[in-house]
Amino acid sequence: MMKFKLLLWMLTKLLQRAVKTNPKCAAYVKDKNVIFQIQTTGGEGRYFEVKNGKINSYAGQTKSPSFTFIFKTGSKGFAVLSAKDSVNTFLTALRTQDLVITGNFVDVMWFQSLVDFIQPHAKPSLTM
Structure with missing residues (x-):
């Protein structure tokens, strides 16, 4: 579980850096x-807020997210x-239900x- 929580925290830092260093990313948000x-079925995870051109995250859950990634386990x-x-x-995680996505799929695609x-590579992907 600790690796999962650390990864989510690092995701925040990577996104914040992208906003600061990449003008295209800054324009995108x-x-x-x-x-x-992004959480586990047990509720462990973080919620992320994109607002006013900034990205922040917080431990725990929010009451009404636009979308949620729910993983079976950390x-x-x-x-x-x-x-x-x-x-x-x-895609395999979605098929096997190790990952369930709920909420607004337009925002999910925006997040993707x-x-x-x-991403360290140039071609687009579906996930992190």
Whole structure:
């Protein structure tokens, strides 16, 4: 579970750095206002707030996120979010229900594009 929590915290830092150092990323989040969360079925995780061109995250859950990624366990979440073959791992987790996504899928797709700003490769992906 600790790896999962650390990964979510690092995700915040990576996104914040992308906003500060990449003008395209800054423009991408400039007018977006969304709150989403990434958690386990047990409720462990973080929620993320994108507002006024900034990204912040907080431990725990929020009452009404736009969307939620719910992983079966922290270890499943860590494995999916840190996978080298992120697209296939992400899709497999959805198929096996190790990951369930709830909420606004337009915002989910927006988030997927946001995550591309922190990817080390140039081609777009579905997940982190």
